[in-house]
């Protein structure tokens with residue numbers, strides 16, 4: 767059972783994926799955390815993240831390991847816990863440039879497919895290109911959306927006023943444009959993905975919809 771959950775920033779991919787994985791006894795993989803981890807490593811090692819050739823040259827160096835327990839998502843870089851540092855504004859501002867580099871994507875996709883293959887009961891994998899590129903044969907594909915206003919309000923709640931809602935919204939929209947506009951496996955809905963607009967739904971309602979879709983697929987097999 768492979769569940770692919772894609773969509774723009776702040777649509778609820780992580781919250782939904784973790785809850786669905788917990789409910790169904792599946793593993794969970796946050797691929798955005800992996801792109802953040804390699805970005806953090808590039809910044810920490812003085813690599814110019816706007817120089818695609820320099821990023822490509824270093825892409826094979828960091829060892830990135832993701833935990834797949836939905837109750838305790840974990841990520842290490844060269845054996846160091848990176849779960850805090852990958853969430854800084856500095857990393858968020860640089861991650862789209864690093865993740866657009868084809869050599870970075872090749873490396874991450876390899877790690878992601880290995881995680882999925884190793885999951886004992888199946889896995890929920892969230893990202894931007896899971897249904898289109900990483901796991902095109904996923905059993906269930908979901909594409910989450912929500913209005914930019916709703917996403918910015920949700921994110922601002924998390925940031926506790928560190929950034930205005932307008933600035934948060936502008937940053938989300940900028941990141942989505944970069945992620946959708948890159949050449950290599952851009953953010954996109956797979957043709958066979960089910961689109962769920964979460965703007966007017968609670969997290970529980972979204973989780974129920976995804977669990978129901980998985981149940982339908984299981985019953986049909």
Ligand SMILES: Nc1ncnc2c1ncn2[C@@H]1O[C@H](COP(=O)(O)OP(=O)(O)OP(=O)(O)O)[C@@H](O)[C@H]1O
Nearest residue numbers: 774775776777778779780781920924964967968969
């Ligand atoms: N349906 C929902 N209703 C209300 N709030 C939600 C809903 N889904 C998620 N949230 C909240 O919105 C915020 C963003 O959710 P989450 O981190 O899951 O999104 P994401 O798509 O994984 O974001 P990113 O792509 O930036 O990692 C969180 O604070 C989360 O609690």
Ligand SMILES: Nc1ccn([C@H]2C[C@H](O)[C@@H](COP(=O)(O)O)O2)c(=O)n1
Nearest residue numbers: 797798799801861865893894895945
């Ligand atoms: N499959 C993926 C997952 C993520 N990215 C890039 C693009 C995002 O802006 C960034 C951070 O992801 P988030 O933590 O916000 O989910 O990582 C990607 O290119 N492909």
